[in-house]
Structure formats: C-alpha cells, structure tokens
Amino acid sequence: MARIALVTPDHFKRADEKLCLEARGHTVVTNADVARSLEGILADPPDLLIIQKGLHRHMDQEVILALKNNLQLALLPILLMVSERDLAVGLDWSCYPVDDLISEHATIEEIITRIDLALARTRRVADNNPLTKLPGNSSILKTIQNMLEQAEPRAVAYVDIDNFKPYNDRYGFSRGDEVIRMVSRILVNVIQEHAGAGGFIGHIGGDDFVFMVPLEKAETVCQEVLTNFNALIPLFLDEKDLEAGCFVSTDRQGNVRSFPLTSLSIAVVPCHPGHYSHYGEVASTAASLKKKVKALEGSNFLVDRRKPDID
Amino acid sequence: MKREEIRQRLKDVQSLPTLPPIVSKLNQMVSDEDVTAVKLGRIIEKDQVLTSKLLKMVNSSFFGFPQRISTVSNAIVLLGFNVIKTLIVTSSIFEVMQASDIGLFEHSLGCATAAGLVAKKLGIKNPEEVSTAGLIHDLGKIVLRAEMPEEYDQVAETARQAKQYMREVEKEILGIGHGEIGGILARQWNLPERLVFPIEYHHRPEASPDFAEVSAIIHFSDILIRALGFGFGGDPWVPPLDHQAWARIKLGKSQMRQLLEELDEKLMELQDFTLDIQKDGKDSS
Numbered sequence: 001m002a003r004i005a006l007v008t009p010d011h012f013k014r015a016d017e018k019l020c021l022e023a024r025g026h027t028v029v030t031n032a033d034v035a036r037s038l039e040g041i042l043a044d045p046p047d048l049l050i051i052q053k054g055l056h057r058h059m060d061q062e063v064i065l066a067l068k069n070n071l072q073l074a075l076l077p078i079l080l081m082v083s084e085r086d087l088a089v090g091l092d093w094s095c096y097p098v099d100d101l102i103s104e105h106a107t108i109e110e111i112i113t114r115i116d117l118a119l120a121r122t123r124r125v126a127d128n129n130p131l132t133k134l135p136g137n138s139s140i141l142k143t144i145q146n147m148l149e150q151a152e153p154r155a156v157a158y159v160d161i162d163n164f165k166p167y168n169d170r171y172g173f174s175r176g177d178e179v180i181r182m183v184s185r186i187l188v189n190v191i192q193e194h195a196g197a198g199g200f201i202g203h204i205g206g207d208d209f210v211f212m213v214p215l216e217k218a219e220t221v222c223q224e225v226l227t228n229f230n231a232l233i234p235l236f237l238d239e240k241d242l243e244a245g246c247f248v249s250t251d252r253q254g255n256v257r258s259f260p261l262t263s264l265s266i267a268v269v270p271c272h273p274g275h276y277s278h279y280g281e282v283a284s285t286a287a288s289l290k291k292k293v294k295a296l297e298g299s300n301f302l303v304d305r306r307k308p309d310i311d
Numbered sequence: 312m313k314r315e316e317i318r319q320r321l322k323d324v325q326s327l328p329t330l331p332p333i334v335s336k337l338n339q340m341v342s343d344e345d346v347t348a349v350k351l352g353r354i355i356e357k358d359q360v361l362t363s364k365l366l367k368m369v370n371s372s373f374f375g376f377p378q379r380i381s382t383v384s385n386a387i388v389l390l391g392f393n394v395i396k397t398l399i400v401t402s403s404i405f406e407v408m409q410a411s412d413i414g415l416f417e418h419s420l421g422c423a424t425a426a427g428l429v430a431k432k433l434g435i436k437n438p439e440e441v442s443t444a445g446l447i448h449d450l451g452k453i454v455l456r457a458e459m460p461e462e463y464d465q466v467a468e469t470a471r472q473a474k475q476y477m478r479e480v481e482k483e484i485l486g487i488g489h490g491e492i493g494g495i496l497a498r499q500w501n502l503p504e505r506l507v508f509p510i511e512y513h514h515r516p517e518a519s520p521d522f523a524e525v526s527a528i529i530h531f532s533d534i535l536i537r538a539l540g541f542g543f544g545g546d547p548w549v550p551p552l553d554h555q556a557w558a559r560i561k562l563g564k565s566q567m568r569q570l571l572e573e574l575d576e577k578l579m580e581l582q583d584f585t586l587d588i589q590k591d592g593k594d595s596s
Contacts, residue, residue, distance in 0.1 A: 031325075033403070035326075035401040035402065035403045036326055036401075036403070038397070038401040039325070039397075039402075042373075042394055042398070043367070043368050043373060044372065044373045045373060057400070059400060059401060062396075062397065062400045062401075063397060063400075063401070066393045066394070066396060066397040069393050070391075070393050070394070177375070178375060178376055181374070181376070182376065182389065185374070185388075185389045185390075185391070186388060186389070189348070189388065189389070189390070189391030189392070192391060192392065192393065193347070193348070193391070193392060228388045231384075231385065231388065232385060232389070235380065236379070
C-alpha cells in the first residue's frame with residue numbers, strides 16, 4: 001500500500017502500532033536516530049510522514065517547511081503528533097504547514113483512519129507527473145488561468161528539450177528519463193531561489209514543461225536555467241558524442257544522418273494584466289514563439305516582444 | 312571471517328558524523344537570509360563527510376541520477392537550497408572530537424587541493440572531479456573511526472607500537488584496508504565509478520580497473536601532501552610512491568616546481584580556513 005515514515009522518538013515504541021500498520025499492507029520506515037531518519041526521508045521520500053512536534057533543535061519545523069517548500073514534495077501528507085498541552089496552548093500553523101494532526105494518546109484505530117484519509121485526499125488532488133512529481137495539465141490550466149485574473153505582471157515560459165528524440169533513440173528511455181528529471185530539478189531549484197512562492201512549474205508531458213514567475217525575474221531565471229543545463233548536459237552524454245559534437249545515426253532508409261546534441265529552448269510570454277483573458281491565448285502566442293527559438297542553434301530563450309494592446 | 316563481518320556491517324551505514332565546528336558554521340549560515348546554495352557549497356566541498364553525503368543523495372534513486380554526479384557544484388544545481396539546508400540541519404557530529412579528526416580533515420583537504428592542481432597541469436577535462444576524489448579518498452578511515460571505534464583504536468595503537476603503516480595493520484587485524492572499506496561504501500551509496508576506483512585503489516593505483524590516471528593522481532597527491540606535512544594522514548612516515556603510477560603522471564621538473572609553488576600558496580589559504588574552524592570550535596564549546 002503505502003510507505004509510511006515515523007519520526008516519533010517518544011511514541012510508537014510498542015511494536016503494536018507498527019504491526020497494525022504492516023498488517024494493513026503498509027511499509028513502516030523508522031530509525032531510532034532522528035537525524036538519520038530525517039535524512040532518509042529526503043533521500044527516499046515516503047508516501048506519508050508522521051512526525052512528532054518538538055524535536056531537538058527545531059528539526060521538526062525545519063523538515064516540515066523544507067518538505068512543504070519543495071515543489072516536488074509539497075503533496076506529501078504530513079501528520080503532526082501533538083501532546084494535550086500543545087492542543088491547550090494552541091499551534092502556529094504557519095510554522096507547521098501540516099495536513100493533519102494526531103494526538104499522542106490516539107487509539108490505533110484512529111491513527112489508521114487518519115492515515116487512510118490523508119492518503120485518499122492526496123490521491124484525489126494529485127495530477128502530478130509520475131516521473132518528475134510536478135503538477136500536470138489540469139493544475140497548470142487552473143494556476144495560469146488564476147494568474148491571468150491577478151493584477152501583477154507575470155511571465156509564462158514554455159521549456160522543451162531540443163533533439164530529445166535522437167537522444168532517446170541513442171541512449172534508451174531510462175537515460176532519457178534522467179535528462180527529463182535533470183531539467184525538472186534545475187527548473188525547481190532556480191525558480192524556487194528567485195521567485196519562491198511566487199513561482200510555479202508544471203510538467204505538460206514528455207520533454208515539455210511550463211513555468212511562471214514575476215515578469216521582472218523572467219530573464220534572470222531563463223539565463224540561469226540555461227547556464228545550469230549547459231553545465232550538466234555533458235554528464236548525460238557519452239564521451240564519443242561529445243567529441244563528435246553531434247549524434248550520428250542511421251535512419252530507416254539506411255541513410256546516415258547527424259543531429260545536433262541535446263539543448264534547451266525556452267519561449268517566454270509576458271502577461272500584463274488584462275492582455276490575455278484565457279490560457280489558450282497564452283499557449284498560442286507561445287507556440288509560434290517556440291518555433292523561432294527552436295530554430296536557433298544550441299540552448300536559447302526568447303521573450304515575446306509584441307506590445308500588449310491594452311485598451 | 313572478520314572481513315565478511317565488516318562487509319555486513321557496512322550495509323547498515325547510512326550516514327557518517329563530521330566535525331562539530333563545520334556543522335555549526337553551516338548552521339549559522341543557513342539562518343542568514345542572504346545565503347545561497349552556492350555559498351553553502353563552498354564550505355561543504357571542504358568536508359569529506361558532507362561532500363559524500365551530498366553525492367550520496369544526488370545519486371540516490373529518488374533524485375534519479377545513479378552514478379552520474381561527481382562534484383559538489385553539480386550536486387547543488389540538482390538538489391537545491393532546501394534539500395541542502397535540511398542535509399545540514401540533520402547532519403550528525405562527532406560527540407568527542409579528537410586531534411586526529413582535525414588532522415585527517417586537513418589531510419583530505421590538502422589532498423583535494425593537490426589533486427585538483429595536478430589534474431589541471433595534466434589538462435584533465437574535469438579537475439573538480441579529481442579534486443573531489445582527493446577529498447573523499449580516506450572515507451574508509453571515517454567509517455572505521457565512527458562505526459567501529461574499538462577496532463579503529465586497536466589499529467592505531469598497534470600501528471604506533473609496531474611502527475607499521477595503518478593500512479597494513481588494518482589488513483592484519485580486520486582483513487580489509489580503509490581503501491577497500493571506502494570503496495564498498497562509495498559503491499553502496501551509488502557514487503560514480505570515477506570516484507569509487509580512486510578511493511578504493513589510492514594505495515595501489517595500478518590495480519584500478521578503470522580511471523587509472525585519476526587513481527594515480529590521488530595516490531601521488533596523498534603522498535605529496537604527507538611529505539609537505541600538511542594535516543595528518545594517519546602514519547608518521549611518508550609511504551613510497553608507486554613507480555608505474557608516477558610514470559603515468561610524469562610531471563617534468565619545471566612543472567613540478569610550478570606545482571609546488573601554487574600548492575604552497577593554496578595551502579596557506581587553507582591553513583587560515585582550518586584555523587578559523589578550530590577557533591570557532593573552541594568558541595562554541
């Protein structure tokens with residue numbers, strides 16, 4: 001069923017709870033050393049986390065915030081285990097952006113029910129791409145449509161990998177997946193750093209991504225994404241192709257063809273308030289711009305320079 | 312028998328402790344609003360334990376770049392600030408820091424610096440990767456120190472009394488040397504082979520199944536940095552240089568002179584850094 005991580009050094013010491021969860025088909029991950037189990041959560045995230053409030057050195061808060069701020073893990077359900085005293089004093093939910101809480105005296109039946117509910121809720125809202133864990137098309141549509149109705153100028157940018165098909169043909173799908181994951185990590189980290197909560201990234205599918213940032217950040221973000229991509233892509237190519245500077249392959253007719261090495265293209269559509277009313281219009285501006293940027297050699301970005309005609 | 316037992320115990324090693332002053336310095340940095348992942352990286356890449364943790368994470372199945380990432384700067388681009396911050400706040404420290412811990416820290420840092428300079432002299436494409444191999448070449452010693460402290464003390468004591476090299480005593484007592492221990496762990500953590508082999512073969516570089524040039528550079532840098540007396544590599548003597556490995560590198564006299572001058576300058580800078588770290592350590596204790 002699900003992998004459940006327990007970081008509850010003062011509770012769940014009896015084997016009963018663990019046994020009950022395992023009897024329900026869950027896998028329980030636990031480690032007596034709190035620092036080590038938290039590190040494990042990042043290296044190999046579970047499907048659900050139960051964490052005790054008030055860990056040493058505020059590690060509980062640090063980890064919850066880090067997970068919830070991680071664009072790829074924001075949907076991971078976190079249940080906070082609290083004492084009666086916490087409930088009496090009250091909790092500052094901005095420091096604890098968790099999904100639910102469990103009282104330390106809760107019965108095993110209640111704990112199991114809360115776990116099932118949290119997992120069910122996640123399944124209901126998630127349209128995330130299984131490979132990158134990024135939001136998929138219905139979330140993209142919703143988020144961008146929502147943004148068009150706001151007052152701040154934003155940029156919507158479409159990212160895709162050039163010559164991805166020849167890459168896949170040459171190295172196989174699993175290495176192709178690595179490149180897609182690499183691009184998603186770069187986007188997540190650069191956008192997180194420059195735009196924080198004001199940014200959004202979605203995975204349209206395959207090698208196509210879309211992101212949104214405040215308009216004034218767009219060029220810096222694009223620049224840095226391309227710099228990082230260019231620094232990393234050689235690690236995903238074989239020495240031989242790097243030296244040749246292109247992929248050489250034979251097509252179905254037996255003709256030898258060469259393709260340029262994998263690069264990245266970004267088409268940026270500035271969205272001033274009132275210019276676009278529907279997501280579809282943004283997408284069609286992007287489509288024609290994308291053709292232009294993809295025609296350029298290597299990794300590039302282009303910003304749509306047509307003046308918005310605001311009446 | 313002992314050897315198999317150690318292999319089994321290595322399977323459970325998920326993370327290693329590091330020096331308290333480094334961790335407290337990084338913890339101070341993460342609470343500063345202007346700090347960036349790149350700034351944290353500049354400290355992380357000076358510590359062999361944190362560097363190997365970072366590489367373990369980025370090469371893990373969740374991040375999905377198995378055996379592909381071999382440098383701190385590339386790992387940082389892929390992991391991002393939040394992950395690095397969490398790695399720092401959850402990192403464990405040696406409860407009691409010994410003088411030899413600082414010595415090994417300095418030795419590793421010196422070896423990384425020397426290896427990076429040699430790689431540049433030889434025109435190797437990615438000198439940062441060679442430098443990383445130099446930094447973490449003694450990972451096996453940290454494993455012994457942290458996970459098998461009794462065995463570690465026994466080895467150190469026997470080596471001192473019998474006036475033998477540590478790695479020889481390790482083989483006699485444990486049936487396995489620190490090079491191999493480090494190699495097993497690095498492989499278990501999915502690090503790229505271009506790092507695994509130099510760790511495993513830094514005392515016998517010509518046995519390295521691949522990346523023999525990098526293994527030779529690490530072997531040479533390890534010896535050079537001991538000869539210069541920077542840090543403490545675990546033995547009071549400088550081990551002999553492998554002739555075949557040297558033939559593989561073969562720096563000319565003028566290249567060698569240049570290398571020593573550059574290294575001298577870099578080691579002075581490092582000395583400032585390691586003194587700072589030790590001072591911070593005393594302040595916070």
